[in-house]
Amino acid sequence: MKQLPWMTLGALTLAFAAIAPASAQEKSVAVTAIVEHPALDAVRDGAKDALKAAGFEEGKNLKWQYQSAQGNTGTAAQIARKFIGDKPxxxxxxxxxxxxxxxxxxKNVPVVFSAVTDPVAAKLVPSWDASGTNVTGVSDLLAMDKQVELIKKVVPDAKRLGIVYNPGEANSVVVVKELKELLPKMGMTLVEASAPRSVDVGSAGRSLVGKVDAIYNSTDNNVVSAYESLVKVAQEAKIPLIAADSDSxxxxxxxxxxxxxxxxxxQTGRMVARILKGEKPGDIKPEVSTKLELFVNPGAAEKQGVKLSDEFIKSATTIVK
Structure with missing residues (x-):
């Protein structure tokens, strides 16, 4: 058999690579988060694990890159432009x-959002139906009536509810709007404290002392990234602090x-895997997490001057000690 020239073999190798199954070729996923804190870090790590379970593993057939904006929206825009230039x-x-x-x-690179409370209000998608665009994702939207019921279980006589939030974050604005509409129906009022930056969280919390019976924090990224400062206020002033996320x-x-x-x-990672396998993001409806868990911290309750019933503690999915 006549031996083929080296260049001919090289050409054949390239030809076979070109027609190799897409699943055998490396895929690229770029991940950006507004800030690093336990809840958002858990989203990132969960997505990576789900991709691995779906057959996409870093170092084998997946290029994975991650950048945090460290709470700065200008940096978030820079990361977005950089990632888009990478064409993941x-x-x-x-x-x-x-x-x-x-x-x-x-408008071209597939985008999957996660940990977004209201993607419609944030103008990421036009509705909760399949968008027909390059965008889909997973929301952490919570029913506010269930949140107020929880607050009432912790502080039955609460009339004035405080909230610290960043008025520049769409997630938080949606929550405040819903609470303003809901609380009067339940005999309560909302007292707002603005924290446009993470460093403002402690002073915003202190501004609520003497004005509220309890403080509720949503998944506001400024607040959660500086959460210990709000916890300190709650402990010193003996104001019960109720959260939207278990990490808090x-x-x-x-x-x-x-x-x-x-x-x-x-859940986000599974959606990304569907896109990597050929589905279009615009054909996938945005999803909401429906699995809610009750976390209770009796030690925190004691430090904030609250006595929890044994029944309430036993009803928790997880008791934090």
């Missing part, structure tokens, strides 16, 4: 500000009825 197969955008930055910068309970809130952000990340 999918961009995962964690939290509303990062998702808004990415969606504003591309581990850090000093009394209770939360919220999304498991690790599960949310895995």
């Amino acid at each position: 197969d999918v961009i995962i955008a964690i939290a509303t500000p990062s998702a808004q930055a990415v969606v504003a910068a591309t 309970v581990k850090r000093g809130a009394i209770a939360s009825l919220g999304v498991n952000y690790r599960d949310l990340g895995e």
Whole structure:
């Protein structure tokens, strides 16, 4: 048999590579988050694990890159532009500000948002139906009536509810709007404290002392990234602190009825895997996590001057000690 010239063999190798199955070729996923804190980190790690379970593993057939904007929306926009220039197969955008930055910068690269409370209000998608665009994702939207019921279980006589939030974050604005509409129907009022930056969280919390019977924190990224400063206020002033996410309970809130952000990340990863396998993001309806878990921290309750019933503690999915 006549031996083929080296160049002919090289050409054949390239030809076979070109027609290799897509699953055998490396895929690229770029992940951006507005800030690093336990809940958003859990989303990132959960997504990566779900991709591995679906057959996409870093170092084998997946290029994975991650960048945090460290709470800066300008940096989020820079990361978005950088990632779009890299032309990954999918961009995962964690939290509303990062998702808004990415969606504003591309109409072509597939985008999967995660940990976004209201993607419609944030103008990421036109509705909760399949968008027909390059965007889909997973929301951490919570029913506010269930949140107020939880607050009432922790502080039955609460009339004035405080909230610390960043008025520049769409997630938080949606929550405040809903609470303003809901609380009067339940004989309560909302007292707002603005924290445009993470460094403002402690002073915003102190501004509520003497004005509120309890403080509720949503998944506001400024607040959660500086959560210990709010916990300190709650302990010193003996104001019960109730959270929207379980990681905040581990850090000093009394209770939360919220999304498991690790599960949310895995749900996000499964959606990304569908796109890597050929589905179009515009054909996939945005999803909401429906798995809620009750976390209770009896030690935090004691430090904040609250006595929890044994029945309430035993009803928890997880008791933080």
